[in-house]
Amino acid sequence: MAEKIKLGFLLLGGCAGCEMSVVDLSEKLVDTLEHVEIAFWAPTVADVKYDDLENMEDNAIDVAFIDGMIRLDEHVHMAKIMRKKAKILIAYGVCSALGGTAGLGSLHDKEELFEKAFKNTPTTDNPDGVYPQPECLVDGKYDLTLPKYQDKVRLLGQVVDVDYNIGGCPPHYSHVEAAITALVTGQLPPKGSYITNGKAVCDVCERNPVNKEGDNRTMMYRVLRTVDGVPENDTCLLLQGYVCFGPMTQGDCGASCLHVNTPCRGCGGPLPGVEDYGAQAISSIGSILKDETVTAQLKEKYPNLSKFFYRYSLPSGILPKKM
Amino acid sequence: MKKIEINPMTRLEGHGKIAIFLDDSGNVDEAFFQVVEFRGFEKFLVGLPIEEVPRTVSTICGVCRGVHFTAAMKASDGVYGVQPTRVARKLRELFFNAHYVEDHAVILYALGLPDFVVGPSAPAAERNVVGLINAVGAEIGREVLKKRGYAVKIFEMLGGKPNHPVAAIPGGWSKTLNEMEREQIEGWAHELIDLSKLTLKVFGDVILSNPGYMELVTGDMYKVPVNYMGSVDENNMVALYDGTQKVVGVGGEELYSYNGMEYIDYISERVLPWTYLKMPYLKKMGWKDIIDGDGTSLYSVGPLARFNVADGLSTPLANEEFKTFFKTFGTKPVHNIMGYHWARAIEMLHCSENILKLARDPEITSDDARAPLGEVTGEGVGIIEAPRGTLIHHYNTDDQGIVTDANIVVATTHNKGPINLAVRKAAKHFIKDGNVDDGILNHVEMAFRPYDLCLGCATHAVKPGSSPVEINIYDSSKELKQSLKNF
Numbered sequence: 177m178a179e180k181i182k183l184g185f186l187l188l189g190g191c192a193g194c195e196m197s198v199v200d201l202s203e204k205l206v207d208t209l210e211h212v213e214i215a216f217w218a219p220t221v222a223d224v225k226y227d228d229l230e231n232m233e234d235n236a237i238d239v240a241f242i243d244g245m246i247r248l249d250e251h252v253h254m255a256k257i258m259r260k261k262a263k264i265l266i267a268y269g270v271c272s273a274l275g276g277t278a279g280l281g282s283l284h285d286k287e288e289l290f291e292k293a294f295k296n297t298p299t300t301d302n303p304d305g306v307y308p309q310p311e312c313l314v315d316g317k318y319d320l321t322l323p324k325y326q327d328k329v330r331l332l333g334q335v336v337d338v339d340y341n342i343g344g345c346p347p348h349y350s351h352v353e354a355a356i357t358a359l360v361t362g363q364l365p366p367k368g369s370y371i372t373n374g375k376a377v378c379d380v381c382e383r384n385p386v387n388k389e390g391d392n393r394t395m396m397y398r399v400l401r402t403v404d405g406v407p408e409n410d411t412c413l414l415l416q417g418y419v420c421f422g423p424m425t426q427g428d429c430g431a432s433c434l435h436v437n438t439p440c441r442g443c444g445g446p447l448p449g450v451e452d453y454g455a456q457a458i459s460s461i462g463s464i465l466k467d468e469t470v471t472a473q474l475k476e477k478y479p480n481l482s483k484f485f486y487r488y489s490l491p492s493g494i495l496p497k498k499m
Numbered sequence: 500m501k502k503i504e505i506n507p508m509t510r511l512e513g514h515g516k517i518a519i520f521l522d523d524s525g526n527v528d529e530a531f532f533q534v535v536e537f538r539g540f541e542k543f544l545v546g547l548p549i550e551e552v553p554r555t556v557s558t559i560c561g562v563c564r565g566v567h568f569t570a571a572m573k574a575s576d577g578v579y580g581v582q583p584t585r586v587a588r589k590l591r592e593l594f595f596n597a598h599y600v601e602d603h604a605v606i607l608y609a610l611g612l613p614d615f616v617v618g619p620s621a622p623a624a625e626r627n628v629v630g631l632i633n634a635v636g637a638e639i640g641r642e643v644l645k646k647r648g649y650a651v652k653i654f655e656m657l658g659g660k661p662n663h664p665v666a667a668i669p670g671g672w673s674k675t676l677n678e679m680e681r682e683q684i685e686g687w688a689h690e691l692i693d694l695s696k697l698t699l700k701v702f703g704d705v706i707l708s709n710p711g712y713m714e715l716v717t718g719d720m721y722k723v724p725v726n727y728m729g730s731v732d733e734n735n736m737v738a739l740y741d742g743t744q745k746v747v748g749v750g751g752e753e754l755y756s757y758n759g760m761e762y763i764d765y766i767s768e769r770v771l772p773w774t775y776l777k778m779p780y781l782k783k784m785g786w787k788d789i790i791d792g793d794g795t796s797l798y799s800v801g802p803l804a805r806f807n808v809a810d811g812l813s814t815p816l817a818n819e820e821f822k823t824f825f826k827t828f829g830t831k832p833v834h835n836i837m838g839y840h841w842a843r844a845i846e847m848l849h850c851s852e853n854i855l856k857l858a859r860d861p862e863i864t865s866d867d868a869r870a871p872l873g874e875v876t877g878e879g880v881g882i883i884e885a886p887r888g889t890l891i892h893h894y895n896t897d898d899q900g901i902v903t904d905a906n907i908v909v910a911t912t913h914n915k916g917p918i919n920l921a922v923r924k925a926a927k928h929f930i931k932d933g934n935v936d937d938g939i940l941n942h943v944e945m946a947f948r949p950y951d952l953c954l955g956c957a958t959h960a961v962k963p964g965s966s967p968v969e970i971n972i973y974d975s976s977k978e979l980k981q982s983l984k985n986f
Contacts, residue, residue, distance in 0.1 A: 187514075193561015193662045199605060199628075200661050202648030203641045206632060214629055219507040219514060220562075221609060223623040223941065226506055250514075250535065277558045280543035289539045294770045297906050298763050298893075300777065301786065302770035312773045314531070317500060318520055320773040323535050346561060346662050349651075403550045403579070403669060403900070406869055429660070436659035436666040436674035441554065443663075479901060480546030487555065 181360060184216035184237040185268075186229075186258050188251040189278060189329070190244025194269035195220045197346040204353060211360050216240075216261075230257055237261050239359055241268035243346075245275050245491065246330040250323035259336040264359075266340045266371075267332040270443050273341040273370075274453060275491030279329045280483055282491055286327055329491045341370045343426050343445030345488060351428040370426065374448055377422035377440045381431040383412045384422075395466040399473040402438065413439050414464065419474070419484075424450070424460045443488050454486035454493045461485075500528065501933075505940055507535075510610040510627070510948060517943065519926050525933020530926040532919040532947065534776035541905040549575045549879070549900045553667035556892070556907075562605065564662045565598030565654065566885035567907075569740070570892040572667035577759075577879025578896050579872045581670035587868045590672040592740050593684070593857040594657040594664070595883075599739065599850040600691050601650035602886045603843045606951045607698060608643060611840050614945050615706050619715075620938030635701075646694035649687035653854065656680060671869030681864050688855035692816075695848035699820065702844045706837075707827070716837040717828065720928035721946060723921045724749050724791050724834040726781060726798035728913065729805035730884045737809040737849070739884045745808045746781065749793055751832045755783070759880045762891050766908060778915045779908070789919055797916035800888025801950060802842035807832035814856070817849035836921055839949035843886075875900045885910045887951050914950045921946040 185195060195217075201208060215237050218224045240262030246252060259265055267273040275282075281289065290307050294300065310324050332338055342355055355371045358364055365371060378384045385391030398417040407413055413420040413434070420439035422431065424447060433440050446453040458481070465471050478484045486493055500523075506516040514535045522528045540559055544552055553575065557568040569591065576583060583591065609628040617630040625633070632640030651661050657674055658664025666673040676684070706712045715721060726749060730742035746755045746765070757765050768777035769786055780786055784796035791797070798804075806825075812818045824841060825831055857863060881892045888910035895904035925946035929939050 191558055191561035193558070193564060196561050196564065196605070196662055199609065199644075200648070200651050201644075202651070203645035205644055206637050206641045209629060209632070214627075217627070219509045219511060221510065222627040222629075223509045223944075225509070248535070277543075277555055278539070281539035284539065284542050289542055292542055293539070294777070297768075299766050299768045299779070299906060299908060300770060301767040301780075306770055306772045308770075308775045309772045314773055315529075318518070318529055318531065319502065320518055320531060320533060322533065322773070322775060345558060349661055401548055401550065402673075403548075403872060432655070432660045433665045436657070438554075438659055438665045438673050441551075441665075478548065479899075483543065483546050484551075 180211060180213040182215040182236070182238045183212050184240035184258065184262060185214075185221070186216065186218065186240065186242045186254060187220055188242060188244035188255060188272070188332075189247045190269065190271045190276065192220050192243075193346040194241070194243035194272075197269075197344070197349055197352050200349040201352060202349075208356055212356070226254065229254075229261060232261050234260050235263050237263070239264045239266065241266050242332055243269045243272050245271045245278055246332065246335050247278070247281075247326055248323040249326065252335050255332060255335050264339045265336065266342060267338045268342050269347060270343050270345045270445055270488045272332045273343055273445055273492075274489035275329050275331045276345065276488055279331075279489065279491040280486070282329045283482070286325060331491050334491070339367050340364065341445065343370060343372065343443070344429060345443035348429045348432060350430065354428075369448065370445060372426045372428050372448070375427045376447055377425045377427040377429070377431045377434070377444065380427040381412075381422055381434050383410060383434060385412055385415065396464050396470060397466045399465075399470060399477050401477050407437055409437055419461060419478070421457055424453070424456050441487050445489070452493050453489040454482070457485045501525075503935060503940075505944060508944060508947060510613070510944075511951075515947075517922055517926075519930065519943070521930070521933060525931070527923075527927040527930050530919075530923040530943075531773060532915070532922045533774045534915075541907055544902050544905050547902050549578045549894060549896050549902055550667070550669055552894065552902060554663065554665045557663040559907075559909075561662055563602055563885055563887060565595060565602075565658070565664060566883065566890055567892065568658075568664050568667060569595055570881040570883045570885075570890045571894070572669075573741070573881030573883065574879035574892045574894050575667065575669040575881075577881070578876060578894060578900055579669040580876045581870050581873050583670050583672070584867050584870045586675075586862055586865045587671040587870065589857055589860060589863055590657060590674070590676070590868060593854060593863070594654060594666075595740050596850040596853040596857070597650045597653035597657070599886055600695070600847055600854070601647055601654060603847045603850075604643070604647040604650070604694065604698070606886070607840065607843060607847075608647075610951065611843075611948050612701070612705075614941070614948065615712055616701070619941055619945060623937050623941070626941065643694065643697070646690045649690050653684055653687060656684070668869060670872055675866050675868050676864050678864055681858060685855065685858040688851060688858050691851035691854060692848065695844070695851045698844045698847055702841060715945075716841075717835055720925055721836050721921065721949075722834050723799070723836055723917050723924065725795055725917050725920070726754065727804035727807040727832055728798050728800050728889055729808040730882070730889065731809050732813070734813070735810040736813045737805045737811070737846075737884075739850075741883070744882060744889060746798065747808050747832060749795065749832075751807070754781070759882065760893075762880070762882065762893075762908070768908070768912065776912060776915050778919075779913050780916065789916055791917075791920045797920070798913065799917045799950075800910050800913040801839060802846050802886075803833060803836065803839045803949075804888060805846075805884060806838075806842045812845070812849045814849050814852035816852055817845055820845040820848060836946070836949040839951070843951070846886075887911055888913055911950070918947050918950050921950070
C-alpha cells in the first residue's frame with residue numbers, strides 16, 4: 177500500500193461545521209483512515225497544541241485544510257504557520273474561501289461591535305464599562321492575554337497563498353468524499369481553483385425547466401419572500417417569484433435546499449471563472465427580472481441587498497465594506 | 500509567579516485557553532478559562548428578513564448544527580404572531596431529536612469518551628476519535644459511525660442540508676414527509692435506539708465498572724455545586740423543544756420559573772476584561788463573583804442541569820436510566836460534572852425513543868405543515884433546550900418582519916462561570932508541588948469537556964440594535980430645531 181497521506185485540519189474563525197462534514201462521512205471515515213493519517217486536527221478533535229504545530233518540520237503535512245475566516249491576529253499567525261508546514265493548503269468551506277456569513281461583520285466597525293456586545297444589550301451587566309483587553313492584569317498579579325481583534329474579516333487567501341478552495345457551508349459529505357478521493361488519487365485541478373464538479377445548482381436541480389424536456393425558462397414576473405404564499409414543490413422557484421441563487425452557485429451539494437422547497441442562498445461559492453460572487457448574483461438575478469416594477473419589488477422585499485446577495489461572500493467582494 | 504498556558508484547549512468546538520498560575524511552592528494559586536474569539540453575529544442580522552435568520556444564524560455553530568436555527572425559527576413564529584400547525588410542530592421535533600442524537604454521539608465518542616476509553620493519561624496523539632476507533636476496533640467504530648449517520652440522514656431529509664438546515668418557515672416547516680420517507684425514518688429509529696443502548700453499555704463497562712474512573716465521576720475534584728437551569732413540561736419532565744424554564748438552587752430547592760420574554764428578569768451577563776465571553780449569573784441574586792456552593796449566583800445548563808431540575812424523562816427506557824442515574828449518585832441535585840457525560844448518553848436514548856414515536860405518528864405524513872401567518876407583531880423570543888443547555892434567541896423587527904435588533908444568550912455562555920470553577924478546582928487538585936505533565940494537564944482539560952463547550956456559539960457575541968446616530972435638524976436660519984438621538 178502506498179504511504180498514507182498526512183492530513184492537517186485547523187479551525188480559525190469558523191463554527192466547526194466543516195470539521196463535522198468530515199465526521200459525517202460516517203462509516204466511510206473509517207475507510208478513509210486507511211489512506212490518510214491525521215497529523216494535526218485542532219482544536220476540535222485531537223489533543224495537539226499550537227506548539228506541536230510550530231515544532232513540526234516545514235512541509236511535514238501533505239494536505240492541510242483550514243476552515244473559518246480570519247478576524248484575530250492569532251488567526252493570521254496560525255494560518256502562516258500552517259502554510260509553512262503544509263505542502264498543499266486548502267481553504268475548506270465558504271468562510272475560509274469567501275469569508276462566510278461572519279464576513280458580514282465587516283459591514284460594521286470594531287467599536288460598534290464591541291459597544292453593542294459588551295455594553296448595550298438587555299442582559300449585559302458591565303458596571304465599569306470595560307471591554308475585553310488584549311492584555312490584562314487581574315487582581316494586580318494574574319497577567320492574562322487575549323488575541324487582538326482586527327478591523328475587518330478576511331478570507332484565508334488574503335493572508336497566505338492558498339492552493340485550492342472548497343465551497344459549501346459546510347461542504348456536503350458526498351462532496352467531501354469526492355474531494356478526498358481527488359486528493360488521494362492526485363487528480364487535482366489547476367492550482368488556485370475550486371475543487372468542484374463545475375456544475376451550477378440549477379444544473380443538478382430537478383425543478384429546472386431546462387432539465388425538463390420541452391420547457392424553457394422565462395423571466396421573473398414578481399418577487400416573493402419565502403413567507404409569501406407556498407411554493408409549488410416541483411416547479412423552479414425563480415419561475416414562481418422566489419429569488420434563488422441556483423444559477424450562479426456551485427452545485428456540489430446536489431441542490432440540497434431545493435429538496436425541501438427552499439431557495440439556494442449561495443453557500444457553494446461562485447462558478448469557475450467568477451471572482452466576485454455577490455456582483456455576479458446581482459447581475460444574474462437583475463437580468464432575469466421582467467421589468468422595472470419587478471426590480472422595485474426586489475428592493476422592497478429585500479431592503480438590505482448587500483446582506484442578501486453577499487450572504488456568504490462579503491469579504492471576497494469588491495463592494496466597500498462599510499459605507 | 501509561574502504561569503502555565505494550555506493553548507488551545509482541545510476537543511471542543513471553538514477557541515479557548517486555560518491559564519494556570521502557580522505559587523512559589525508549585526501549587527495552583529488561581530486558574531482562568533479564557534475564551535479567545537469574538538465574531539459579531541447579531542449585529543449583521545439586522546436588515547435581514549426574519550425568515551432568513553434561522554438558516555443564517557445556524558452558522559454560529561456547526562457542531563450544534565440544529566439549535567440556533569430552531570430557536571430563531573421559534574422566535575420567527577412570535578414575530579408573525581403564529582403557532583406552528585400540529586404537523587409542523589411534530590416535524591420540527593422529529594428533526595430536533597435527530598439532531599440531539601447525532602450531536603450527543605459526536606460529543607461522547609469524539610470529544611468526551613476518548614479520555615476514558617483510550618485513557619486520561621494516554622499519549623496525547625492517541626486521545627481522540629481515531630485512537631478510540633483503534634481501541635474498540637474498526638468494526639465497532641464503523642458500526643457506531645454508520646448508526647450515528649442515520650440521525651444525520653433524518654436531519655438532512657427534513658432540514659434540507661446535513662448541517663446548517665434551511666427548512667424553517669414561521670408557523671411551519673417547508674418539507675413534508677411521504678410514506679416511503681416515514682418508513683425509512685422508522686427503520687433508522689430502531690438503529691438509533693440500538694446505538695444509544697450500545698453507548699450506555701460502553702459507558703457502563705468502561706466507566707461505571709472501573710473503580711478508578713468512578714473516583715473521578717463521584718469525587719470532589721470534578722464537583723461544582725452551583726444552581727441549575729433547564730426546561731420542563733407540564734408534568735415536570737425534561738422538555739427539549741419547548742417548555743417552561745426552571746431554576747433550582749444548590750440544595751435542589753426550586754428558585755424560579757419563567758417563560759419567553761421574562762428571561763430578561765432572570766439573567767444578567769457580566770463583562771470581564773480577560774475573556775471575550777461574558778459570564779451570566781442569576782439576576783435576582785446579584786453578582787457574587789466566581790464562587791461555588793451556598794450563596795453563588797452562578798448556574799449551569801445542559802444535560803446534568805436538565806436532570807437536576809426535572810422529575811424524569813417522558814420515554815420509558817430512558818426514564819429507567821434516569822432513575823438509575825440518581826440512585827447511583829444517591830443525591831439530587833448531582834454536582835459531579837462527569838454526570839454530564841452520563842446524562843448525555845441517557846438523553847441520546849430518550850431522543851431515539853422520541854424519533855420512533857414520532858415516526859409512528861399517523862399524522863406525521865400529513866401535508867398540513869404551514870399555518871397561515873398573522874400580522875407582524877415586531878417581536879419574538881424562542882427558547883429551547885439545546886444539547887448544551889438553555890438557548891435564547893430574541894428578535895425585534897419592523898412592520899415588514901425585517902430584523903432591527905437581536906439578543907442571543909447561548910448555552911455555553913451560561914456555563915462560563917461553572918467551567919471556570921471546574922477548571923480551577925481540577926487544577927488545584929491535580930497540580931501539586933510543581934509537578935506538571937501532559938497527562939496532568941489533560942486531567943485539567945477533562946474538567947471542561949463534560950460541559951461540551953461550544954465557543955463558536957458562545958462568541959456569536961455582537962449584539963445589534965441601532966448604531967448610535969444623532970440627527971440634528973436646523974431651520975432655515977441655521978438654528979437647531981430638533982435633535983434626534985437613538986443612544
